[in-house]
Amino acid sequence: MFNKHCRKLNRHKAGRRPSASLCQKHGSICRKTASLLILSLVLLLVGCDNQGKTDAANGSVIFCLDEDGESLEKEPLSLTATTTIVQIDEILDTFQNQVPTDPHQKLLPDSLSVISRSLEDQLLSINFSKEYLQMSTPREVLVRCGIVRTLVQLDGVQKVSFFVDGEPLTDSRDRKIGFMTAETFIENSGREINNYRSATISLFYASEDGNRLRRESRLIYYPSSQPFEWAIVERIINGPKVQGNYPSVPANTQIISASTSEGICYINLGAQFASEMPGVNPRVSIYSIVNTLIEDLGVDSVQISIAGENDVLYCGAIPLNQPFTADMSLVEN
Amino acid sequence: MRSLWFRILIILVIIGAVPAYLATAVLVRSYRDRAVSVREMSVKNQCVMLCDLLSSERYLEKIDSVAVNSQLALLSKIYNGRIFIVDSDFRVIKDTYDLDTGKTSVSKDVVNCFTTGKGSSTYDGRNAYIILTFPIEDSETREVTGVMLAAVSTNEVEQNAQLLETRGRIVIILVTVLVVVLGFLLSRFLVRPFHRVTKAIEDVTDGYEDEAVSVPDYIETVQITTAFNQMLTRVRSVDNSRQDFVSNVSHELKTPLTSMKVLADSINAMEDVPVELYREFMQDITHEIDRENRIIADLTSMVHLDRKAAKLDIERTEIGGLLEVIIKRLRPIAQKRDIQLILDNPEEVYAEVDGGKLSLAFSNLIENAVKYNVDHGWVRTALTADTKFFYVTVTDCGLGIPLDQQEHIFERFYRGDKSHSTTIEGTGLGLAIARSAISLHRGAIRVASKENEGTTFQVRIPLTVEV
Ligand SMILES: Nc1ncnc2c1ncn2[C@@H]1O[C@H](COP(=O)(O)OP(=O)(O)OP(=O)(O)O)[C@@H](O)[C@H]1O
Ligand SMILES: [Mg+2]
Numbered sequence: 001m002f003n004k005h006c007r008k009l010n011r012h013k014a015g016r017r018p019s020a021s022l023c024q025k026h027g028s029i030c031r032k033t034a035s036l037l038i039l040s041l042v043l044l045l046v047g048c049d050n051q052g053k054t055d056a057a058n059g060s061v062i063f064c065l066d067e068d069g070e071s072l073e074k075e076p077l078s079l080t081a082t083t084t085i086v087q088i089d090e091i092l093d094t095f096q097n098q099v100p101t102d103p104h105q106k107l108l109p110d111s112l113s114v115i116s117r118s119l120e121d122q123l124l125s126i127n128f129s130k131e132y133l134q135m136s137t138p139r140e141v142l143v144r145c146g147i148v149r150t151l152v153q154l155d156g157v158q159k160v161s162f163f164v165d166g167e168p169l170t171d172s173r174d175r176k177i178g179f180m181t182a183e184t185f186i187e188n189s190g191r192e193i194n195n196y197r198s199a200t201i202s203l204f205y206a207s208e209d210g211n212r213l214r215r216e217s218r219l220i221y222y223p224s225s226q227p228f229e230w231a232i233v234e235r236i237i238n239g240p241k242v243q244g245n246y247p248s249v250p251a252n253t254q255i256i257s258a259s260t261s262e263g264i265c266y267i268n269l270g271a272q273f274a275s276e277m278p279g280v281n282p283r284v285s286i287y288s289i290v291n292t293l294i295e296d297l298g299v300d301s302v303q304i305s306i307a308g309e310n311d312v313l314y315c316g317a318i319p320l321n322q323p324f325t326a327d328m329s330l331v332e333n
Numbered sequence: 334m335r336s337l338w339f340r341i342l343i344i345l346v347i348i349g350a351v352p353a354y355l356a357t358a359v360l361v362r363s364y365r366d367r368a369v370s371v372r373e374m375s376v377k378n379q380c381v382m383l384c385d386l387l388s389s390e391r392y393l394e395k396i397d398s399v400a401v402n403s404q405l406a407l408l409s410k411i412y413n414g415r416i417f418i419v420d421s422d423f424r425v426i427k428d429t430y431d432l433d434t435g436k437t438s439v440s441k442d443v444v445n446c447f448t449t450g451k452g453s454s455t456y457d458g459r460n461a462y463i464i465l466t467f468p469i470e471d472s473e474t475r476e477v478t479g480v481m482l483a484a485v486s487t488n489e490v491e492q493n494a495q496l497l498e499t500r501g502r503i504v505i506i507l508v509t510v511l512v513v514v515l516g517f518l519l520s521r522f523l524v525r526p527f528h529r530v531t532k533a534i535e536d537v538t539d540g541y542e543d544e545a546v547s548v549p550d551y552i553e554t555v556q557i558t559t560a561f562n563q564m565l566t567r568v569r570s571v572d573n574s575r576q577d578f579v580s581n582v583s584h585e586l587k588t589p590l591t592s593m594k595v596l597a598d599s600i601n602a603m604e605d606v607p608v609e610l611y612r613e614f615m616q617d618i619t620h621e622i623d624r625e626n627r628i629i630a631d632l633t634s635m636v637h638l639d640r641k642a643a644k645l646d647i648e649r650t651e652i653g654g655l656l657e658v659i660i661k662r663l664r665p666i667a668q669k670r671d672i673q674l675i676l677d678n679p680e681e682v683y684a685e686v687d688g689g690k691l692s693l694a695f696s697n698l699i700e701n702a703v704k705y706n707v708d709h710g711w712v713r714t715a716l717t718a719d720t721k722f723f724y725v726t727v728t729d730c731g732l733g734i735p736l737d738q739q740e741h742i743f744e745r746f747y748r749g750d751k752s753h754s755t756t757i758e759g760t761g762l763g764l765a766i767a768r769s770a771i772s773l774h775r776g777a778i779r780v781a782s783k784e785n786e787g788t789t790f791q792v793r794i795p796l797t798v799e800v
Contacts, residue, residue, distance in 0.1 A: 070448065071441035138444045141423040145439045171422040186425065186433050189417050189440040190484025193462045196415070196430060219406075221415070221430035
């Protein structure tokens with residue numbers, strides 16, 4: 001329970017991109033809350049449920065179709081249930097008997113029904129009746145998006161996957177759809193066009209043997225609300241585009257914060273960063289980030305911390321307590 | 334605020350500044366529309382070509398076509414836009430910003446393009462972008478296998494439009510300032526002749542200037558000054574006639590007094606005057622007093638008639654009866670000289686008139702006809718009427734009026750030939766009074782006469798007087 005709660009908090013942080021100090025504050029809140037919860041298990045349960053309830057009461061929404069059936073519309077959702085699984089059932093019921101306000105339309109076709117659902121470790125699987133496959137592709141996509149976005153609002157649900165008559169849902173080319181989150185879908189493609197910036201940057205990735213750094217130049221676009229440091233580190237985590245270059249840090253690494261002050265760039269990464277990268281020298285992992293940021297931002301040094309801590313040894317070898325300066329000797333030419 | 338120059342200024346400012354403002358607004362607007370549509374068209378052309386390339390390269394099946402990717406990158410760069418390619422599963426297989434690749438698009442534009450099979454374009458001016466969608470059709474089956482969505486920023490257009498707007502605003506301000514300054518000077522200049530008119534009239538009023546006013550700058554000022562000069566002439570002639578009148582009146586009033594004084598003095602100068610002589614002299618003095626009285630009575634009635642706002646006591650009157658009363662009153666005087674008075678009224682004529690004033694006029698005419706007649710003569714008074722007017726004609730067989738006197742006889746105090754004026758008494762007010770009374774009724778009087786043969790006065794008066 002404690003773990004779940006903490007992860008939830010981390011997710012919030014990632015979403016909100018708090019600054020380093022704010023994050024540390026969050027960390028302490030996390031710890032304080034945790035100790036409190038450990039002290040009283042009963043209180044914890046009540047607290048958790050209460051939180052879920054207030055979340056649902058405050059601005060939870062359920063999706064329906066607009067009058068043309070071409071996009072999703074929100075309608076307020078109020079839940080009476082207190083536990084996640086009952087809330088899920090309540091939502092699925094609501095979908096099947098939905099009566100949206102005029103001129104909106106019901107999201108699911110009348111014939112479609114839910115056969116079963118199961119929740120395991122915050123991963124929700126829903127099994128639909130055969131009629132699911134009879135929907136047109138546009139309708140199917142909207143239905144999928146509407147259901148997923150409604151359900152992931154619940155605290156206890158992180159991802160949702162769809163099954164039809166027991167079989168995993170596939171696309172037209174028989175590829176599995178798999179688990180979906182709210183981020184799986186984009187709604188306003190291109191509408192934020194003026195809120196992006198672009199930059200041509202150099203990125204350093206691992207060489208094949210994992211002992212050297214290889215330079216890769218790329219034109220990137222990033223939302224202007226996102227710090228440039230964040231955008232750069234994100235590109236390192238997402239891996240190279242050029243053949244012959246190899247990822248230098250784990251692909252699931254989370255960025256908690258990224259900021260620059262007085263010539264030092266502060267990067268706070270999630271605990272996933274600390275996990276071993278097979279075949280990659282830890283120095284290469286560290287310096288792929290350090291060299292990239294120093295070259296692209298023009299800062300003097302880079303301070304890396306893991307989950308807010310910098311009093312640690314990275315992979316048991318490299319201390320993170322000092323800011324790093326660039327080491328171009330690692331770069332292949 | 335009601336001044337002419339101020340109004341001219343306002344009008345100049347309005348016709349100067351308002352068109353400038355409108356022109357700027359229209360210009361900026363049409364620039365914006367035009368620039369957006371040009372951009373839209375060129376992106377559209379490029380995208381349509383690219384869509385064809387996409388389907389011929391079968392890009393939706395494997396996205397590693399170098400030709401397409403480089404075209405996409407180029408297009409994205411040139412138009413500062415972002416291009417998404419969405420496959421039939423609504424999955425974004427290509428995003429030139431590389432941020433949303435692999436996600437599922439539920440954008441309304443994409444859904445609409447898939448369901449209708451037609452492209453669309455949406456321009457959002459406030460957020461400065463155009464969204465264009467294009468169906469990617471299979472080159473053989475013509476089925477929609479994907480959608481290309483291009484988002485193009487129109488920030489540049491917006492910035493240019495704002496620049497134009499700012500410049501336009503500066504131009505408007507300059508034009509306004511210029512128009513205000515020029516308008517001020519011009520309007521001052523334009524109304525200057527009117528000030529000159531005022532000045533000239535004031536000079537005349539103050540008595541510095543006796544000449545006629547002349548400001549020949551505009552037709553309007555010429556009209557004003559001409560009208561003013563006419564009025565001036567009129568006022569002056571009125572003034573002159575008033576002076577004449579006063580001197581005439583005093584002279585006329587003095588004459589009987591002088592006679593009385595002579596009579597009284599001469600009787601005083603004599604000694605032992607017999608009673609008979611006293612009586613005779615006293616009779617002469619009484620006669621002079623009567624004359625004085627008559628003159629004063631005439632003057633009073635004339636002043637009454639002359640007043641501009643003389644009130645008419647309108648009443649329905651039978652004109653024949655009215656004439657009969659006058660003739661009856663004059664008959665004793667006529668009989669003394671054996672003059673025959675004839676009234677010729679075949680029918681009754683009713684009219685809405687002021688009977689008192691009209692009988693004054695008619696009795697003066699008939700009285701004259703008797704007075705300036707020969708012994709044993711006659712006077713004929715005739716009354717006729719039509720639908721609108723009635724006519725009274727007074728004809729005599731008397732002395733007549735010489736042609737050169739005819740135009741003067743209606744003037745006050747004018748008396749005909751000196752020879753009669755000594756023998757026939759009168760003050761010369763009778764016809765003036767008659768004419769005043771008649772013109773108050775909107776009527777007319779005419780005279781026709783031949784010396785030593787006779788005279789005819791014809792009077793025409795409307796049956797109803799419109800006030
Ligand atoms: N019927 C007429 N025949 C000839 N002369 C006439 C006749 N009527 C008027 N006149 C001429 O016109 C002049 C003006 O006449 P008007 O009646 O105004 O004055 P008046 O008769 O002399 O004096 P009064 O004021 O006593 O009538 C007269 O002096 C006379 O010479
Ligand atoms: Mg007379």
